Each structure stands twice: as C-alpha cells, then as structure tokens.
Amino acid sequence: MDNTRRAFMKQAAMAAATAAAARSGSAFALPVVDPTDNDASSTIHWNKAPCRFCGTGCHVQVGVEEGRVVAVAGDKHADVNKGLLCVKGYHVGGILYGKDRLTKPLLRDGDSYKEIAWDEAIDIVAKRIMKSPNTFAFYGSGQWTIPEGYAAQKFMKGGLSNNHIDPNARLCMASAVTGFLATYGVDEPAGCYADLDECDVLITWGNNPAEMHPVLFSRVIDRRSQGEKVRLIDIGTRRTRTTDAANDFLLMKPHGDVAIALGIMHLLIENGTYDKKFVENFVNFRAPEPENPTLQGEAISFDEYKKRIAKYTPEHVSELSGLSVEQIRMLGELFGDPKLKITSLWCMGMNQHTMGTAINSLVHGVHFLSGHFGKPGDSPTSLTGQPSACGTVREVGTLSHALPGGRVVAKEEHRAQAEEIWNMPSGRINATAGHHTVKMFDQFTKPTDEGGDIDTLFVQVTNPGQTLPNLNLLFNDKANLKDKFLIVSDVYPTATTQLADLILPAAMWVEKNGMVGNSERRTQQWFKMVDPPGEARDDCWQTIAIAHRLFELGHEGMKDKDGKFIFAVYDDDGEEVPVWQWKHYYDVNVDKALFEEYRKFTVMKHKNLAPYEEYVKARGLRWPVVQQADGSWRETMFRFAGFDDPFVAEGKEIDFYHSVTGDGRGQVWFHDYQPPPEVPDDEYPLWLCTGRVLEHWHSGSMTRRVSQLNRAMPTAYIEVHPEDASALNIRQGEVVTVESRRGTCDLPVWINGRGQPPKGSIFVPFFDETKLINNVTLEAHDPFSKQPDYKKCAVRIRKQDAEVAKK
C-alpha cells in the first residue's frame, strides 16, 4: 500500500473508530514507529500479537522494554487491519498495569480473604473435585486461548467424564452456531472480511460495527471516502454510530428482523426474482416439525414453502416489523437484483434472541434464495464478538454438548474418535450433554437439597457476576449457600470474585503464549513477551496442575490407556517435562504440544489447521488450511465456492459438503414469526435494550483500568428518547431507577446521547460494575441455542424520591 493510502486509511479508521474519544477530549497516539525491523540500537523489542479485545482480530506490534510493555502499534503486515487499530487496540498495553492486579491465590476467610500458596490452592480444588467429580462444573470463555480451551475440554470430557463445561460464548455466539448447523450442516461463515472490500451493498441486521468491530467497519468507510459506491443499510432498534454512516436507516421493532427476512423471501417469490438456478441446484427447503421441533427440522417442498411464505406480504411484515411497506419493497428489490453484490453482517441483535436460531437461518435463506452467495462480496457473514469465540469455543468445541473439530458427545462414533486421539479407554466420554450456561448457574445457585446438582464451579476468563442475565436468579443467591464453592481465575477483582471462595491470579495476554481464532476463521498465534505480576499464572497451567494433583490422588480419569498423565508433554529427547510445576511450565512450548494434538481433530470436518510453526510465521491463517504439492500451506477465503475451497467437488460451482441432507445442498428454512418473550405493558411500558460502547470491553474490568478509556466513557447511562423524558419529567443527567420484574438499576439519563432509541425504548450499556443492568435483564433463551435475549425486555423508569435524590 502506498504512503498516501496508508495515511488516508489511518485517518478514516481513526475518524470512524475513535470519534467518541476525540469528542470527549481524550488524546491517544498514532503509532510513530515502524516496529517491523527490530533496530539493534533501540532498547525496545517488538513482537507481534493479536489485539486482546474483539473478534475483528487485528494484529498489534507490542514494544517491550525492561520486561514491560511500553508501546503498541498497529501491524501493517496484518491483512485484517493493515496497520490500523481502534482506540481500545492503541491502549491494549495498559490493561496489564492496573494498580490492583491479582497477584496471589486468595482463600475466603469469613468476610475477607487470606493469601495462600499455589500448592495449597491447587490441592483445595483437586480435593473438592475428587470428592464429587460429577457435581463440578467449568465455566469458560471465548477469551480462552485455543490451548487453554482445549486443555479444559480434555480435562472435563476426557479426564472427568463430565460434560458440565460451557463458555460465556453461549451468551454470544450460540445462535450463530445453531443457525449454521441447521443451514449448512457445519459451523462458521463461508465468507471473509474481503467481502467488505467487494460488496455494493452492506446490510447490518441490528449490530453496530462502528463501535464493536471498528477497524473492520473502517474498511467500508475507507472505500466510500475514496469515491467507491457502497450503500450501507442499517436495520436496528436504535440509532447508533453505524447509523451515522448509513445511507438508509430502517428502524424496526424488537424481533422485527424475523418478519423482514420473511418479507424479503416473500417478495423474491412473488416478483419471480429469486435465483432459479441456485434454487434448482443448491438448496432444499425445510421447516420445524409441528410437534417437538428439532434443530434438523423436516423437509418441505418448494411449493409448500411458497404456500407458507404467502402470508408475509409487505403489509403484514410492516405491521410486525415497524418498517414501511416501501422499505420492505426496497429490500426485496435489492435482493432481487442479481447484478448487485450484497453482504449481510450481524452479531448480537440476531443471536441474543429467543428466535436466534430461526433468524440466523432465515438470513442465510434470504441469501440462498436470491443467489447472493458464493461470490466475493456477496455473502451472509455472521460476526463474532470475542477474540476466540470461534477458535476456542466453536472449533475446540468447549460447549456442553460438543467435542473438538465439530464432533458431538451424543454420537458414539465421535466419542470413539476423541477417545482414540486422547488414547483413552473406550466409554470414557459421557454421551449425555452437560448443563448449558443458564442451567449451570441455575443449578449452582439452587440449594443442593432442592436439586441444585452443581456444587463446585470453576470460572476462568469471564465475569458472570456481571454479565449473566437476571443476576438475582442466576448468580446473587450464591452468597447464601455455604456448601457451594466458587473458584475464579481472573486478573482483577470483579463482581464475580466478590462471591468467590477461592481466587486464582491469572497471567494475561502477552504474559503468556497464546493462540486465538477470529470471525473470519483466522487462527492467530503469539509468544509470551513479559512476566505476569507476582504469582499470577497461566489458565492452562492451572488446569494442568489441577489435573496432575488429581492424578497424584489416584483419579483414574487423569490417566490414559497406558497409565500416563493425560497432559504428558515431552521434550526433544522424549523425556516427560513436569509442566504441572510452574517452574517447568515454560521449559517446553505447552501451547504447541496441545495445538498439535488438537490439529488431529480439525481434519474430520474440513476445518483443517496448519502446523503450529506456520502460525508463528503468519499474521493468522484462515481455515481450512491445506498443504500444497510444493509443501506450502494455503488458506481458504471463500468456503463452499468451487473457485477457492479445496474441498468442493471437482467441477462444482457451489458444494455444501456437510449438507444435512447429504446431497451437497444447503437448507432454506421457513420459520413463522413469534413475538418477543416479554413485551411492554401498562405496568412496565418501555423496551430495554442492552449492549456495548466503543471504549469498553464487556464488564469493563480491563478497560476501566486504562485511564484514557475510562475518562472517555466514565459511567454507564440510560439513553432515553426526549419525548419519554419529558413525559416522565426527567432531566439530562438525572439519576433514575430502571425497574423490571426481576430487579433494578440506578443510572444517569442521557438524552440525545451516543445512541438514540426511539420513543418507548431505552438503552443501557453493561460495562459498569457499579451499575449492574443485568439485575434487570431477562434469562429467556432460544430453545435450540440456549442463548439468552439481552436485547429486549419490559421495564419502567422510576424517578428517585426526594430523600434518595438528596443522598
């Protein structure tokens, strides 16, 4: 890229991604170095790593001096971000250096904690598990590295024969997964980020990439600023930063997306503009069974499909969705135009949805029916939120029903494959799925004598005490249950550590080796660059150390068929390295050993990964990665498309080679519209939507400790429409109480703020641990994905009485 274009792209990205920080007067530096050549005269040593935060998966260059991260720059060699970063990326180094990092294991001692040695901490955990292995559960994360998740997975399903392992990605990507499985028979997007460089039309279905995937979004804004025509259509329930950049904003009612997708399909059929060739060659039609619907559903004919879709006329869809008839017709015409290249993007609006599986399948269906599929820029692309929700959760399969490489515990053949790779006796893996997240916490916070069958819970790299829905139901009751034991590995004190019985201090990001996988199937690797503070240690080491203590205590599951420790790692001379002892953990590359074992799973469902060393050289590679005749490794940009995907049958244009119907075809689903799980009424007259802001990462545990980010967005707030505010007699900045049937939260009011909800609707971000909006949200979830709906529930606003206001 020439210098002018680079400078320009920097500008465009900064404008799109960091306007908020700039407006609030906070300054941050652009990279002033070219870190790619380590200069011998400099005392700063540079190395590559993916950014710690979002699923975009930008690469940064990390500058280390005297054992500390002192600088961070965008990595111009990275295809994802080409040298750019958003405001969180530029400040990612700061997250290591909050003043209150956890540095010692802490054991609850009445109302306070006492410091204990690691050996004792590991022993306490192992003995609790030994006493009752089946009532133990592991709650993990899409922010686990791939080796961390793989170790946890093997420990639970292979070691303990216990499937109670589930990640926070259940709250995030589960509906995308079930949508892909129902449609393609295999998970994860066909397209990649290059679609954003090629599309003529970009549709965001209720997501806000200007703040949540800012560098990715800047790719589109950049094209536009250079005079290319890209039409941006933002469908959503509130105006956001993304709306500011959109040509069209289509304001819908909550759940309106389902009606809109059905309406587009109706018009494609009615106008005869569906893609006849695509339909004839590449798809089947499907619908849920009338009784006891399953994820697979049942086949229906195209005629039957036409009959069912007939009622979704623009007029009916307008009523259900709140869009005008003209807006629906406009969408129908766009998809009916074969000359356009249309990319759909979505994230939590469609996933955190009690019809999450359905709406995911329907949007894929819109693209199939219209033939907008299989060409660069013409693609339905589900975005991932966390840096490794794809790599660690979906690919490693750390969900309660899954095994690595797209395998599931329910299938005997799949269990046998895992047992073989793990060299474990046949029958070791339990065939029954474990508890999904909501169930897991429900069981953990229910008294044992009332059937609460989880009594020890290990939480790594996630903060459920702030981020689970309906905290009063799913988390806060832990405080009163003395026989329940909560173990939390984190880097800072959080809402979750507050109720912990044992706190384990963790090493984070470049304090350890790691690998993650982003939204576009890109697997990325980095090396440890600095030491963690105090006695903080890697999550993967914690798991292995607990496993080894169990091995010492005689737990049979910690042995393979030959009696060897299930996490045995060998050096180049074939000697076992005692990696369960911290002082030896970095004698070998444990990540590499685990990754090479995990790779064996990835060839089973065409999710092939390259050897570890290939990722050391690259800024990530998109799977499937296959070896070429000349020995080199080739990544895949466009899956299922004959021109790029190595697994498409010879001569085929499109091949859904994991088709659930076994005929290479994808499924176009029909689902009837259903209303949201809770709807405003006289008592609770407002919609509440929750989500995020540019400057903060989720629970804010990391970003609120970086002063530049914290100053830019110091507090959570409630966005209220001016007319609602005046009807309620509330003023800008006034603190009010948001109340639902489940709980309350006090927040300052922001009228005409960052985002603008329509009349009758409010929005609250969830990053602020002093203002827990999840006391208010709803745990209702999709029947297939079990993902809860954080995007809509019924609330009211109460003015605080004079007494409270004075305090």
Ligand SMILES: Nc1nc2c(c(=O)[nH]1)N[C@H]1C(S)=C(S)[C@@H](COP(=O)(O)OP(=O)(O)OC[C@H]3O[C@@H](n4cnc5c(=O)[nH]c(N)nc54)[C@H](O)[C@@H]3O)O[C@H]1N2
């Ligand atoms: N700055 C920052 N970036 C992040 C994160 C972060 O914490 N901070 N987190 C990352 C993670 S893990 C995730 S999952 C993503 C989330 O990224 P997004 O999904 O883009 O963001 P949210 O703020 O969760 O979603 C809010 C949107 O939900 C839409 N919505 C509400 N109801 C409905 C509905 O019924 N249907 C549809 N289709 N849409 C609806 C609204 O239009 C609203 O704008 O962000 C990732 N990126």
Ligand SMILES: Nc1nc2c(c(=O)[nH]1)N[C@H]1C(S)=C(S)[C@@H](COP(=O)(O)OP(=O)(O)OC[C@H]3O[C@@H](n4cnc5c(=O)[nH]c(N)nc54)[C@H](O)[C@@H]3O)O[C@H]1N2
């Ligand atoms: N109201 C509302 N709630 C939501 C959502 C919403 O839209 N609205 N979205 C949901 C979604 S999509 C998501 S993904 C979840 C996210 O929810 P969480 O995963 O609970 O939130 P995070 O803040 O990312 O939690 C990560 C934790 O790990 C710690 N940490 C960082 N690095 C390390 C490490 O290397 N090791 C260890 N052990 N700890 C580390 C951090 O300090 C932090 O406490 O929130 C969900 N909750």
Ligand code: SF4
């Ligand atoms: S867009 Fe996401 S991955 Fe890229 S710098 Fe920002 S937070 Fe990091």
Ligand SMILES: [Mo]
């Ligand atoms: Mo997420």
